[in-house]
Amino acid sequence: MTAGHPGKVVALAGGVGGARLVDGLVRLLPPEALRIIVNTGDDFEHWGLRICPDLDTIMYTLAELAPEERGWGIDGDTFHVLEEAARRGAPTWFRLGDRDLVTHLTRTAALARGETLTRVTATLCESLGVHFRLLPMGDEPRPTTIVTRRGDELPFQEWLVKERASAEVSTVRHGGSGRPTAEVLDALGGAGLVLICPSNPYVSIDPILTMPGVREALTQTKTVAVSPIVGRTAVKGPLATMISQLSVEEPSARAVAGHYEGLLDGYAVHPGDAFDAPFPILETNILIQARKDRVVFAGELLEFARSLG
């Protein structure tokens, strides 16, 4: 349903998939018309530094620093600090690049001084020439924990990166107070359109959706999602396997729509993935790894959303 300002768009985003859609949107919308609410459930401490993988992926993408194909990190970054850490026996399963480190150092120092994550994110974006507002979903930690079939509880990045998503998932838990920031609630309250990016619903979107007030805001605003699945395969990451493990369905665009039941006013899927649904479906190329495809798809998506009235 539509409320808020029709021209204002809010994107709910996780990592690489979210970054790619947002990268298209920023070429079509002025900074004041777009707010990007970013998952912080992946955030963790490493080497004593606060790492925010999803915020950084989107920030580096908008700063045109992220490698087009891989999607995360800084293109051409070096690893001299990491190599020295390895020589000294420090943990190196999370590969922090030399240029990337400046982000984590800046953020950690600012948080230690009492700045909010929202504030230091704005500072970091500014220092990289990114003029769009990236809003961490909350200022307090809300760590995602993967509970495995064996009963282990793994912080998300350890499960994903260190264990290469090998352990079967039994449940996904969202920790912390779960309080969204005032900026997040303001953005949602003032939005004419909410876009759910093609991110992993369990670990990128659910951490945002399960915060008090967010789901309610979406039911009062036109909401359109983009499928993170093409055919039976996730565009990126371990999502297809997670759907098999966490739901009774086979991985599909439809399964993800089912996960968002009651929220969607429209849905974008890849050609061949359309299905009978109580809302309109946009069937078009949603593979937007290449930079040139991102703006084309973002344009189609905004046009589709406008057509929903």
Add this chain to the structure above:
Amino acid sequence: MTAGHPGKVVALAGGVGGARLVDGLVRLLPPEALRIIVNTGDDFEHWGLRICPDLDTIMYTLAELAPEERGWGIDGDTFHVLEEAARRGAPTWFRLGDRDLVTHLTRTAALARGETLTRVTATLCESLGVHFRLLPMGDEPRPTTIVTRRGDELPFQEWLVKERASAEVSTVRHGGSGRPTAEVLDALGGAGLVLICPSNPYVSIDPILTMPGVREALTQTKTVAVSPIVGRTAVKGPLATMISQLSVEEPSARAVAGHYEGLLDGYAVHPGDAFDAPFPILETNILIQARKDRVVFAGELLEFARSLG
């Protein structure tokens, strides 16, 4: 005066001068016979990291990582993190190298976990293959402040590095509780010989000497100092100028001995710098920039100290 174990040596050390003498001593003494008490008055926070310049200079020297001529930092270190920090407008007056950063990251994370500086220093030394005990003079911060003639109060590294020691010094202040660690008091209590390294007496040695119990321990132990002055010139750093500003004397080996009045049982000076003194003087080459000269001088110094009975 002599007490403690005659075979046990304690060195009081600051930065590069201290590192060079200690580098000679470690080739002549087994690890159990040497304790190195290190000034932490230079320590400061930069980029949210705890930097301990004197501990690191000695550690890198003993690990054979420090460049022989410059004396501090890691030989051949790169500056990719610093270059990125500069691009983003972060302060870069203190040049942190990429490999060097691992030290500060490890230390900062350990301190945040509640480890003592003494403990994490041991861990850092071990990770670099340094088997001698480097003892920070205290576990609590004891920051040195330079009070200038103009009345400004500058943290030591800002005065030395950022302002290039340009402001005239009116007073040197030692902050913090000034409590030495138990390890420092044990080392002093068990020493047969205390060596005051050729370090700056005002900013490298005084921070140690002015801690409760240290001066008393030295008056009960054979104590030998090495002059940091040759002729009228400091071997390194701003010491000569500081002597002119802080004392009524001209810079000289004798002026430094006067600063240690009541503590010395012997003194090593460069040829031509001997003077009438109430204790024996060793007159020999004290210029030990080159690695090969360090062990020669350390041998002469230990022999001289033994001869003092």
